[in-house]
Amino acid sequence: MNAAVLYTLMGVGLFSIGLHGFLAQPHLLRKVLALNIMGSGVFAVLMATAWRGPQLPPDPVPHALVLTGIVVAVSATAFALALLRRIHTATGRASLPEDTAA
Amino acid sequence: MQGHPAANIPLSEGQPGGCSVRRLLALFSWALVLVLAWAALSLPSHSPGLVDFVHAELEHSGVVNPVTAVLLNFRSYDTLLEVGVLLLAVFGVWALPRERVWGAPLGAPVAGPVLHTFVRLLAPLMIVVGGYLLWIGAYAPGGAFQGGAVLAAMGVLVWLSDLAPLPRFSRWDMRMALLLGFATFLAVAGGVMVGGGRLLEYPRLWAGSVILLIETALTVSIACILILLFLGGVGEKRRATEGVREREAKQ
Structure with missing residues (x-):
């Protein structure tokens, strides 16, 4: 069991926790947070695949992919939050009608 | 709580589904x-990946830091599209109707003399750090996104501490600043095709300068885009306390 395996399992755990939250929580802000946790899990797995042992430098390609992914996640989150505020202003609710009815 | 309704969205709203649904979900997650x-x-556990390709071509990439080489040379297509995504997010936020009053908590006049003095000291330092991160990206971890994020944080700090108004992003020169990074990147990407190269294939001799040019333009745009995304649909609010003052005047 080395550091890469530990990080991979942590990433898998984060992704699953995030997906569970995304499906189980009706509040849209919680859904946005859950999506971000899922993303963090994916990034952790990618970073773990970049590890090539204590002596060698890590693989730069997954590192670059994660950097790109973080920026995309930030911008998508900002847009999602703007949409959430708009939904709340328009309907007075912060959840989708399908979730509220259930 | 007074103020804008969106300022206080109860997190408890909506009940999670029934007991059996939750059990099924938990089972699925496990x-x-x-x-x-x-x-x-x-x-x-030990796959070579693309490491060998990156290190073999690193000397032609124009930079020493392999991550920057991947981001802005070998896979610059990703970065070009990523800046496009940032711009799309701004367009999306802008396409939503503006909310006239943006109330507490972010717009609250919390800025005391300590915060004022601290931000005054911090702001010039953050500009230097942002520039340094941009420059060092060629040799060590750093680059346009890191530098732009520090500059954006400075802009947000200055705005939140009510030290200076933000520039109006509806002005044409500010819109140009938003587009500068993507436009420069696109111009370089297409420009190299005039000399017979392929899309985004920089001339080897000039690769370092081309990357620095793109990254500088990107830093400016990313800082502006991140500030705008932080402001969300605030529209023309130039001072953090403007919304609060408007509300107080109404009452």
Whole structure:
């Protein structure tokens, strides 16, 4: 069991926790947070695949992919939050009608 | 609580589904953990990946830092599209109707003399750090996104501490600043095709300068885009306390 395996399992755990939250929580802000946790899990797995042992430098390609992914996640989150505020202003609710009815 | 309704959205709103649905979801999530863990652990532990290709071509990339070489030379297509995504997010936020008053908590006049003095000291330092991160990206971890993020944080700090108004992003020169990074990147990407190269294939001799030019333009645009995304649909609010003052005047 080395550091890469530990990080991979942590990433898998984060992704699953995030997906569970995304499906189980009706509040849209919680859904946005859950999506971000899922993303963090994916990034952790990618970073773990970049590890090539204590002596060698890590693989730069997954590192670059994660950097790109973080920026995309930030911008998508900002847009999602703007949409959430708009939904709340328009309907007075912060959840989708399908979730509220259930 | 007074103020804008969106300032206080109760997190408890909406009840999670019934007991059986929740149990099914939990079961599904645990199954997912096991399947994903099994898939991840069955991957070969030592795969060469693309490391050897990157290090073989690194001397032609114009930079020394392999991550920057991948981001802005070998896979610059990703970065070009990423800046496009940032711009799309801004367009999306702008396309939503503006909310006239943006109330507490972010717009609250919390800025005391300590915060004022601190931000005054911090702001010039953050500009230097942002520039340094941009420059060092060629040799060590750093680059346009890191530098732009520090500059954006400075802009947000200055705005929140009510030290200076933000520039109006509806002005044409500010819109140009938003587009500068993407436009420069696109111009370089297409420009190299005039000399007979392929899309985004920089001339080897000039690769370092081309990357620095793109990254400088990107830093400016990213800082502006991140500030705008932080402001969200605030529209023309130039001072943090403007919304609060308007509300107080109404009451």
